Amino acid sequence: MVAGTWANDSNMQLEATTQFRKLLSIGSTEMPNAMETIFQAALALGRHGGV
Structure with a gap:
């Protein structure tokens, strides 16, 4: 896109700019819950033998 x-x-x-606007539009993004992010990262590490 860049x-x-x-x-x-x-x-x-125009097409690239439109794609950026859709990606960044208000309401289309949601901040992930911090604990959920940490949990998902720990699961990923565990699956790959990191823990």
Whole structure:
């Protein structure tokens, strides 16, 4: 997407910018719960023999 915003083709720039706007739009993102993030990381480490 970053490369698309710097492209010489204005249609490609528009498409890339639209994708960024959709990705960053209010309401489409949710902050993960910190404990859930830690739990998921611990599970991933355990599966790979890190614990």
